[in-house]
Amino acid sequence: MLSDEAVPSTEIAVERISMVFGKKDHEVEALRDVSFEIYKNEFVSLLGPSGCGKSTLLRLMADLLEPTSGRITIGQEHPREMRLRRKFGIVFQNPTLFEWRTVKDNIELPLEVFGIKKSEYSKISDQLLEMVGLTPFKHHYPWQLSGGMQQRVAIARALSLDPPILFMDEPFSALDEFTKEKLQLDLLEIKKKTNKTIVFVTHSIPEAVFLSDRVIVLSSHPGRVHSILNMDREEGSPSLVRQSGLFHEMTAAVRKCFYKESDSLDGQMV
Numbered sequence: 001m002l003s004d005e006a007v008p009s010t011e012i013a014v015e016r017i018s019m020v021f022g023k024k025d026h027e028v029e030a031l032r033d034v035s036f037e038i039y040k041n042e043f044v045s046l047l048g049p050s051g052c053g054k055s056t057l058l059r060l061m062a063d064l065l066e067p068t069s070g071r072i073t074i075g076q077e078h079p080r081e082m083r084l085r086r087k088f089g090i091v092f093q094n095p096t097l098f099e100w101r102t103v104k105d106n107i108e109l110p111l112e113v114f115g116i117k118k119s120e121y122s123k124i125s126d127q128l129l130e131m132v133g134l135t136p137f138k139h140h141y142p143w144q145l146s147g148g149m150q151q152r153v154a155i156a157r158a159l160s161l162d163p164p165i166l167f168m169d170e171p172f173s174a175l176d177e178f179t180k181e182k183l184q185l186d187l188l189e190i191k192k193k194t195n196k197t198i199v200f201v202t203h204s205i206p207e208a209v210f211l212s213d214r215v216i217v218l219s220s221h222p223g224r225v226h227s228i229l230n231m232d233r234e235e236g237s238p239s240l241v242r243q244s245g246l247f248h249e250m251t252a253a254v255r256k257c258f259y260k261e262s263d264s265l266d267g268q269m270v
């Protein structure tokens with residue numbers, strides 16, 4: 001008999017989702033018949049070229065949009081129910097911090113909104129500040145921080161109500177390569193510590209391969225699921241993974257999905 005651990009349980013089910021924006025004559029079909037499942041505690045990336053509907057898909061999961069047809073459930077419930085119960089946090093490409101609030105106050109904002117006891121605030125924010133490496137900056141204002149540090153605050157804020165799920169929409173794409181690599185490493189560390197289910201939107205193949213347990217490749221116009229790939233993982237230091245042969249094999253395998261000719265990268269994109 002299989003142990004519980006061996007049977008992945010579904011956390012998010014996306015069933016035959018289609019999304020059309022606009023009215024007759026000006027319709028944009030963003031997504032067509034998209035289905036997949038995300039399991040508890042998984043790190044899944046939604047990968048695809050610009051305009052293929054990644055953000056739309058994430059917004060549908062986060063109840064920021066209603067689909068034209070199809071159904072999304074999170075833990076068997078409608079995403080709205082899960083949003084109201086604060087079962088997910090969201091990190092966008094821009095940190096969207098409040099300039100007049102300190103780092104600590106930005107992180108504590110959801111606690112205030114959700115009516116958590118004031119005596120709990122500092123315990124929670126101190127832990128998160130430590131996790132994202134910003135303890136010495138807790139009394140700084142966002143404009144006193146670098147872009148990478150601001151994004152760390154946004155991550156901490158998204159985790160403040162300890163949601164089991166984290167949605168991230170290209171959170172590192174505006175950062176320089178060095179900062180991005182450091183934040184990717186730190187995100188894996190956060191994943192290890194918190195065991196959240198993470199749904200991560202990106203258009204970067206190496207980023208998706210580096211971070212994910214599975215990669216959902218989307219093709220565009222309209223967005224459809226092209227393929228779903230398991231990422232093999234090597235034991236050892238994550239910082240060395242990028243130099244490993246397996247990492248290069250995996251990126252090559254994902255890259256191939258984007259071309260019609262499976263053996264030629266000069267082929268047309270899907």
Ligand SMILES: Nc1ncnc2c1ncn2[C@@H]1O[C@H](COP(=O)(O)OP(=O)(O)OP(=O)(O)O)[C@@H](O)[C@H]1O
Nearest residue numbers: 021022028030049050051052053054055056057203
């Ligand atoms: N609110 C909207 N109204 C009309 N069309 C929209 C709206 N939001 C998205 N679209 C269209 O839906 C399609 C998918 O957009 P979406 O932003 O989801 O793509 P994306 O994969 O996130 O792109 P990027 O990588 O550039 O962020 C695009 O053609 C876009 O123009």
Ligand SMILES: [Mg+2]
Nearest residue numbers: 054055056169
């Ligand atoms: Mg987008």
